[in-house]
Amino acid sequence: MNIAFAASEGVPFSKTGGLADVVGALPRALAALGHQVSVYLPRYRQTKLSDPATVVRSITVPFDDEYRFPSILSGGAQAGVRFYFVEYPPYFDRDALYGTPAGDYPDNAERFALFSRAVLEASKILGTPHVFHCHDWQSALIPVLLRTIYADDPAFKEVGTVFTIHNMGYQGLFPPETLPLLMLPWDLFTMSKMEFFGQVNFLKGALTYSDYITTVSKKYSQEIQTAEYGFGLEGVLRDRA
Structure with missing residues (x-):
């Protein structure tokens, strides 16, 4: 089987937490x-490469x-395992992966939407997998894009x-106007899709x-179906269980 991983961090290239360890090992x-396994990651300033990376292709991504x-x-x-990196210095050549001590980067929606679109476009060139395995909200748009904008793409x-x-x-919550900025259809902004208390919820989109x-464990899969650990999405998770 051909499997493509898409994540915001992975050992040994970049790490802020346990996500990177899983993406490094699995x-x-x-x-x-x-x-046949490949991994797509952003090329951060902190990305540690043992050998110089080579440019495979430039990708065109529409924004607004x-x-x-x-x-x-x-x-x-x-x-x-083959590793590929999405390089776009205005978004990823920064002091930290997701934000500063003062808070998240205000353009995180654009940053990781570009990453998700670039992964899909790159896979059409490098080889479409049988399965995309996505992790946390930063790559949560990939399942959404595949069922909306790319739904009729034969690839x-x-x-x-x-x-x-x-x-x-961490769910990736952004204002409603994020959808048209990212060229996503407004009909995603409904309770049954990505709307979450007046905001766009990237994680909810992936769950849908x-x-x-x-999840990372059977116990965690049970915990997040409760109000205490579900952070407002426990009902969605129970529906999918």
């Missing part, structure tokens, strides 16, 4: 079982009334999606549109 385990042109870099292979006709929740406390949802 692809290698799957490759050892004989699967303009276009942006991230590059896809090949980071080579480790333990049978993704047979592609499935798996979404793993690492931390329900992913084929399968997993």
